[in-house]
Amino acid sequence: MATLHRPDLAIIGSGSGNSLITPFWDDKKVVLADKGIDTTGAFGGTCLNVGCIPTKMYVRPSALARAPEEAAKVGVTLSRPSADWPVIRDRIFARIDAISEGGREYREELDNVELISEKVTLTGHHSFRSDSGTDVKARQLVIAAGSRPVLPEVPGIDLPQVHTSESIMRLEDLPKKVLIVGGGYIACEFAGIFSGLGSEVVQINRSIGLMTQLDDEIAAAYSAEAEKNWSVLYQRTLVAVEETGDDGAPVAAHLVTSDGRTETYEVDVVLVAIGRRPNSDLVGAEEAGIDLHPDGRIVVDEYQRVYAQGEPVEGLYALGDICSAAMLKHVANHEARVVAHNLENPDDLRKARVAAVPSAIFSYPEIAQVGLTEAQAAERIGAENLTTKTQKYGDTAYGWAMEDTYGIFKVIADRRTGKLLGAHAMGYQSSNLIQPVVHAMSFGQDAYTVARGQYWIHPALMEVVENALLGLEVPVPEDAPL
Numbered sequence: 001m002a003t004l005h006r007p008d009l010a011i012i013g014s015g016s017g018n019s020l021i022t023p024f025w026d027d028k029k030v031v032l033a034d035k036g037i038d039t040t041g042a043f044g045g046t047c048l049n050v051g052c053i054p055t056k057m058y059v060r061p062s063a064l065a066r067a068p069e070e071a072a073k074v075g076v077t078l079s080r081p082s083a084d085w086p087v088i089r090d091r092i093f094a095r096i097d098a099i100s101e102g103g104r105e106y107r108e109e110l111d112n113v114e115l116i117s118e119k120v121t122l123t124g125h126h127s128f129r130s131d132s133g134t135d136v137k138a139r140q141l142v143i144a145a146g147s148r149p150v151l152p153e154v155p156g157i158d159l160p161q162v163h164t165s166e167s168i169m170r171l172e173d174l175p176k177k178v179l180i181v182g183g184g185y186i187a188c189e190f191a192g193i194f195s196g197l198g199s200e201v202v203q204i205n206r207s208i209g210l211m212t213q214l215d216d217e218i219a220a221a222y223s224a225e226a227e228k229n230w231s232v233l234y235q236r237t238l239v240a241v242e243e244t245g246d247d248g249a250p251v252a253a254h255l256v257t258s259d260g261r262t263e264t265y266e267v268d269v270v271l272v273a274i275g276r277r278p279n280s281d282l283v284g285a286e287e288a289g290i291d292l293h294p295d296g297r298i299v300v301d302e303y304q305r306v307y308a309q310g311e312p313v314e315g316l317y318a319l320g321d322i323c324s325a326a327m328l329k330h331v332a333n334h335e336a337r338v339v340a341h342n343l344e345n346p347d348d349l350r351k352a353r354v355a356a357v358p359s360a361i362f363s364y365p366e367i368a369q370v371g372l373t374e375a376q377a378a379e380r381i382g383a384e385n386l387t388t389k390t391q392k393y394g395d396t397a398y399g400w401a402m403e404d405t406y407g408i409f410k411v412i413a414d415r416r417t418g419k420l421l422g423a424h425a426m427g428y429q430s431s432n433l434i435q436p437v438v439h440a441m442s443f444g445q446d447a448y449t450v451a452r453g454q455y456w457i458h459p460a461l462m463e464v465v466e467n468a469l470l471g472l473e474v475p476v477p478e479d480a481p482l
């Protein structure tokens, strides 16, 4: 028989949505619905199970396996590394699966929380129905249903050797040869992982260059490095995949070049990473009268309130990949803190912060960015008002120690005021090095004050950032620190 729940709060999505269940709800009723990750049924969303965390847990062993290359630059010979994929995989998922399962059990045990482990579809602005017919009508509702990989509609895309990021990390064995489709975050991270661990990687992209959404200088520098580290082919499109019947290379990936030639690569597995789409269709957002952007994202305002017919709906919020321009976990987490506050304080709504959102691509080399690219900054304030500095790691003391040949850190500022507009870096630990610029941009500190208003540990790698900032042509404030 169909059940009806009338909770104070209902949440769709157990990723960042799970963190909304604060102690405030201890004496109230909450329903949390999650169908589970498609490939494993796991609780807890993308980041934990098939996203940020397992990928970075693969990046670490892959980086270690590259140690002989780095060591050789400074006169140390390390023996040929050998990566034990099953050991690496099981270390990762023994930890992750236990956290996911523990999270599910904890929610199931709570008296105030009802967990619905099924797909649900909105039936109104504050109500939904599960596939098996459980109805939920809540006082307040949050849609935190995330995104999923996009797949091209080509013959053979359903073959077991064709993977997305949601399945590739659980392979039985390290593939000898991988074809990776795409030139964005996921494709570049997995190209780095597999090539480091010893697979032969062929990465194909439709456009010329990888990570073309980045600052042009970084995209060009990264593409040049990637081309040295694995095979990168541009202006190719995947048109079909078929089984070969040969255990040595079980699938053939058929490609077409921009000038109409066909090419075939026989590989163990194909990884498709051509973008992710918001799951607004899976929750039936449009049918429920919710406003959508052309790319399928739910429209929200700065308070994360969901819009319907151009107006915010009281007590209806969205967060994370289903509504955000930046599909990033730290963004989803921030939005979850804002939504948690707004659910608990409907008369004192707080806004989500949209400025100075950083991101990193944990590839080889690693990339990090925050703020405007040089082209965007020129468009915004005029090229004549910009000052930029690209500091090579290799021109600093720690860069000499590393014998670094490719690391760069670029900063962009308004030459009239010293206001920092962006930073773009490629190289060892760039995801950490960029944080002082994120800090400065978040707190409105000018470039000169950041560079000279604090000590920088000598001769740490962070001197790359200090030197980049000092290389900008910006006004020196009166009484500037020395």
Ligand SMILES: Cc1cc2nc3c(=O)[nH]c(=O)nc-3n(C[C@H](O)[C@H](O)[C@H](O)COP(=O)(O)OP(=O)(O)OC[C@H]3O[C@@H](n4cnc5c(N)ncnc54)[C@H](O)[C@@H]3O)c2cc1C
Pocket: 012, 013, 014, 015, 016, 017, 033, 034, 035, 036, 037, 038, 043, 044, 045, 046, 047, 048, 050, 051, 052, 053, 055, 056, 118, 119, 120, 121, 144, 145, 146, 147, 165, 186, 279, 282, 283, 319, 320, 321, 322, 326, 327, 328, 329, 330, 331, 332, 362
């Ligand atoms: C391979 C990979 C690597 C990544 N690496 C990074 C990184 O290093 N750093 C970073 O910042 N970001 C990274 N991301 C992005 C990050 O994982 C996401 O931005 C973040 O997890 C989104 O969180 P969310 O809460 O919006 O959605 P999710 O965590 O995806 O949660 C949504 C949940 O809703 C459920 N759901 C969907 N539809 C329904 C329905 N109709 N009924 C019931 N349940 C439903 C899903 O099963 C899912 O569990 C990565 C992503 C991928 C794929």
Ligand SMILES: NC(=O)c1ccc[n+]([C@@H]2O[C@H](COP(=O)([O-])OP(=O)(O)OC[C@H]3O[C@@H](n4cnc5c(N)ncnc54)[C@H](O)[C@@H]3O)[C@@H](O)[C@H]2O)c1
Pocket: 152, 181, 182, 183, 184, 185, 186, 187, 189, 205, 206, 207, 211, 237, 238, 273, 274, 275, 276, 326, 327, 328, 359, 360, 361, 362
């Ligand atoms: N380190 C991180 O923060 C991290 C890591 C992984 C994923 N993510 C998030 O997940 C999102 C999705 O990642 P992604 O790599 O799938 O997407 P992406 O948007 O970064 O890159 C998609 C790539 O696929 C190409 N492409 C698009 N359509 C295509 C088609 N039909 N055929 C061939 N190529 C096509 C694009 O040109 C682009 O190179 C990212 O935008 C990012 O927000 C973040």
